Amino acid sequence: MLCYLLMIGISTAIAQDKKTETIKVYGNCDMCKAKIEGALKKKDGILSKKWNKETLMLTVTYDTGKISIKQIGEKIAAVGYDNEYTTASDEAYNGLHSCCKYERPKK
């Protein structure tokens, strides 16, 4: 019995849990796209990412064992972009290139 439980534990640890979600990230242009996507790194568990400047939607596939969607939102906010999960600090927003100063959502 113990052995059986151990095996379940090990196989759960090995299995990579992938999840794909689409979240709203505010931004303007291709420079924003590069920054938003650049904030999400493979080493942090990001498997793929794609932000669409027309729809403002980011589709991200990630390893749920390494990162959560909330943490993904925080990483994007850290480079200045408000999103569904986290609002960027004024300091991060003000540091954006003038063409990238998107209209912020009302709080």
Ligand SMILES: [Cu+2]
């Ligand atoms: Cu931009």
